[in-house]
Amino acid sequence: MGGVTARRLLLSFDRTVRMIFNDSSGGAERPSRERDGALSNLFPGIAATDPAERADFMDIAHKQDASFDSTLLRAMVMNAVDGIIAIDTHGQVRMMNPAAERLFGYAAAEVLGQNVSMLMPEPYHSEHDTYLRTYLETGTRKIIGIGREVEGRRKEGTTFPMYLSVAEVRDGDDILFAGIVHDLTEHNQAAQEMQRMRSYLKNIIDSMPSMLVGVDINGRVTEWNYEAEHETGVPSRDALGRSFVELLPQLAALQEKVHEAVRLRRSVRTERLAVEEGDQVRYSDVVVYPLIANGTVGAVIRVDDVTNRVRIEQMMVQTEKMMSVGGLAAGMAHEINNPLSGILQGCQNLSRRLSVDLPANQVVAEELGLDFGRVRDYLEKRGIFDFVHGMHAAALRASGIVADMLAFSRRSNAGFAPVRIAESLETVLRLADSDYDLKKKYDFRRIEVVRDYDLELPPVHCNRTEIEQVFLNVIKNAAQALAGQAARAGRITLRTHKEKDVARIEIADNGPGIDENLRGRVFEPFFTTKPVGVGTGLGLSVSYFIVTERHHGSITVEPVPGGGSCFVIRLPLSGEAAP
Amino acid sequence: MNLRVLVVDDEPFVAETLRAFLEDEGMQVRIEPSGEAALAAVQSGAAFDACIMDLRLPGMDGDVAAQELHRLCPGLRFLFHTGSTDYVLPAALRAIGIRKSHLFRKPLADMAPLAKALHALHGASTREP
Numbered sequence: 001m002g003g004v005t006a007r008r009l010l011l012s013f014d015r016t017v018r019m020i021f022n023d024s025s026g027g028a029e030r031p032s033r034e035r036d037g038a039l040s041n042l043f044p045g046i047a048a049t050d051p052a053e054r055a056d057f058m059d060i061a062h063k064q065d066a067s068f069d070s071t072l073l074r075a076m077v078m079n080a081v082d083g084i085i086a087i088d089t090h091g092q093v094r095m096m097n098p099a100a101e102r103l104f105g106y107a108a109a110e111v112l113g114q115n116v117s118m119l120m121p122e123p124y125h126s127e128h129d130t131y132l133r134t135y136l137e138t139g140t141r142k143i144i145g146i147g148r149e150v151e152g153r154r155k156e157g158t159t160f161p162m163y164l165s166v167a168e169v170r171d172g173d174d175i176l177f178a179g180i181v182h183d184l185t186e187h188n189q190a191a192q193e194m195q196r197m198r199s200y201l202k203n204i205i206d207s208m209p210s211m212l213v214g215v216d217i218n219g220r221v222t223e224w225n226y227e228a229e230h231e232t233g234v235p236s237r238d239a240l241g242r243s244f245v246e247l248l249p250q251l252a253a254l255q256e257k258v259h260e261a262v263r264l265r266r267s268v269r270t271e272r273l274a275v276e277e278g279d280q281v282r283y284s285d286v287v288v289y290p291l292i293a294n295g296t297v298g299a300v301i302r303v304d305d306v307t308n309r310v311r312i313e314q315m316m317v318q319t320e321k322m323m324s325v326g327g328l329a330a331g332m333a334h335e336i337n338n339p340l341s342g343i344l345q346g347c348q349n350l351s352r353r354l355s356v357d358l359p360a361n362q363v364v365a366e367e368l369g370l371d372f373g374r375v376r377d378y379l380e381k382r383g384i385f386d387f388v389h390g391m392h393a394a395a396l397r398a399s400g401i402v403a404d405m406l407a408f409s410r411r412s413n414a415g416f417a418p419v420r421i422a423e424s425l426e427t428v429l430r431l432a433d434s435d436y437d438l439k440k441k442y443d444f445r446r447i448e449v450v451r452d453y454d455l456e457l458p459p460v461h462c463n464r465t466e467i468e469q470v471f472l473n474v475i476k477n478a479a480q481a482l483a484g485q486a487a488r489a490g491r492i493t494l495r496t497h498k499e500k501d502v503a504r505i506e507i508a509d510n511g512p513g514i515d516e517n518l519r520g521r522v523f524e525p526f527f528t529t530k531p532v533g534v535g536t537g538l539g540l541s542v543s544y545f546i547v548t549e550r551h552h553g554s555i556t557v558e559p560v561p562g563g564g565s566c567f568v569i570r571l572p573l574s575g576e577a578a579p
Numbered sequence: 580m581n582l583r584v585l586v587v588d589d590e591p592f593v594a595e596t597l598r599a600f601l602e603d604e605g606m607q608v609r610i611e612p613s614g615e616a617a618l619a620a621v622q623s624g625a626a627f628d629a630c631i632m633d634l635r636l637p638g639m640d641g642d643v644a645a646q647e648l649h650r651l652c653p654g655l656r657f658l659f660h661t662g663s664t665d666y667v668l669p670a671a672l673r674a675i676g677i678r679k680s681h682l683f684r685k686p687l688a689d690m691a692p693l694a695k696a697l698h699a700l701h702g703a704s705t706r707e708p
Contacts (some may be wrong), residue, residue: 334663337684338590338593338662339590341662342590344686345597346592348689349599349600352600392688399688
């Protein structure tokens with residue numbers, strides 16, 4: 001290789017210089033013949049060259065800028081941070097700067113004249129000659145004039161990622177290639193670290209139970225976490241860039257909040273945002289956080305589905321209401337006892353004063369000239385005694401109902417105690433029998449109650465009031481199911497059974513049954529198939545809560561062959577109060 | 580001597596049924612509709628051996644009325660007739676000798692035990708020195 005080689009080399013350095021200075025014009029000039037100093041002095045890595053031939057290359061630099069003398073150019077190449085290597089068309093290395101020496105771990109002398117593929121791991125190592133040939137024969141560029149990420153091989157055998165850009169230097173038929181090698185090790189490590197950080201953050205964002213939607217100021221989605229994907233069914237890649245209002249039309253009202261959050265630079269909260277979803281209402285708590293970073297303005301919308309919480313609260317309010325109704329019932333029961341006293345005591349006086357056993361009766365009759373025996377005959381004949389007995393019995397029954405009600409409303413604070421399930425079922429039947437509100441909808445007395453109690457069933461450790469409330473809810477539900485049907489006589493079957501250490505209680509009706517697709521929903525709060533005003537839709541979900549949460553039991557509903565539903569309640573025999 | 584019984588109840592018919600039964604048992608019965616009226620009756624000289632007191636009354640409560648009456652005539656014995664099931668005797672009533680067995684729950688399906696308790700009270704009071 002003579003001076004031409006070296007000259008071209010410098011031409012390529014010139015390009016490097018231009019690259020460094022972002023000059024895109026890229027060395028199109030033809031070199032002039034103006035001479036410069038000895039190149040071999042300038043660049044010791046360059047093989048000896050013919051002074052005549054290398055005469056014309058430095059003038060390019062001179063043309064660029066007069067101050068760009070060879071010393072400066074040399075200094076630049078020798079001090080370049082990136083490695084610079086020049087090869088000829090045979091792949092032989094003609095020049096290597098100190099940065100390249102450091103990168104590859106070779107001294108320039110070890111590499112000069114060798115095939116450059118020694119600096120490459122496989123597959124580049126084997127294929128490099130072919131690349132070169134192919135290019136020279138067909139002009140197909142793999143890297144020349146382009147640059148890409150490849151791997152380098154150090155003297156000690158290890159490899160490292162590098163960015164290689166190759167410039168071609170042509171002068172007549174002579175061709176030289178100059179490569180600039182930029183070590184990507186740190187860059188790649190940083191990129192990996194960034195990627196790791198990114199996926200770490202993404203994991204955190206995705207594992208949030210909340211829906212997190214990042215938006216820009218125009219409401220276009222910039223972040224769409226897993227929960228958002230899950231809730232909407234729209235994958236993140238489809239959501240990005242689209243308007244969030246379009247993706248989440250139920251949150252259209254939030255558009256204003258996004259602007260507000262950005263303008264006020266503080267989070268804006270909306271609680272209990274109600275959204276109708278089919279036949280039910282779902283509730284969300286929504287917080288919009290302003291997001292102002294690096295000049296981009298946007299917001300993060302966090303949506304938490306609080307439907308269950310809202311429903312539990314409503315359930316508690318309902319329970320509270322029921323308890324105050326219970327309190328009212330207690331007060332009412334007290335008031336009812338007074339008139340009942342009048343009736344019962346009046347009946348007793350009536351019986352006594354018509355009886356032959358009370359001597360005073362005879363005395364008064366005689367005073368009035370009446371034959372007391374004849375008076376009694378009359379009363380007998382007119383059925384007066386039966387009326388008196390009837391009144392007494394009716395008042396006694398009323399008093400029994402009041403006592404049950406009082407007991408029911410009063411036991412509410414009682415804890416867990418052994419309870420005879422059959423006894424509780426009977427209490428509940430009496431209560432259901434006298435449930436005034438329900439009587440308007442159906443006549444419980446027309447329902448046949450079949451009892452199939454397991455006499456071996458030991459007492460169940462549970463909260464009696466709560467379990468009776470469950471029985472009452474389920475029995476009322478059964479009775480309501482039966483109210484609608486005129487075709488056949490309504491029947492409720494109560495069955496208890498001991499199953500290992502569990503009490504199995506069945507409450508079955510021969511009503512119309514529950515559609516299979518609704519069966520799973522009957523325990524959902526506010527799910528009701530009854531007309532408005534008949535049920536709150538809470539009875540069964542309260543029951544579910546009591547059985548599963550408070551007693552660690554289970555409650556399910558099964559179809560009954562021939563029509564009807566069977567609620568199956570399982571309670572652990574030795575239950576303990578839930579903490 | 581006929582037992583003299585004061586019935587304090589704001590429900591006139593309830594009071595009347597009690598009067599009828601107790602009179603048939605040979606007792607003398609006077610009805611007062613309130614604690615205040617009962618006190619006035621005692622203050623104006625009426626004398627009683629026993630009192631059947633309703634607890635929930637307009638104005639003065641039954642237990643307060645009983646304490647007042649006890650102060651006026653310490654020999655007077657009391658039975659309580661109430662619609663409350665969870666009534667717990669206050670210390671003040673226990674202090675004047677009233678026990679759980681003196682509480683009768685409304686409605687009374689049978690008034691005979693009440694009459695019996697009145698007789699027993701009277702017996703107890705006459706045995707006292």
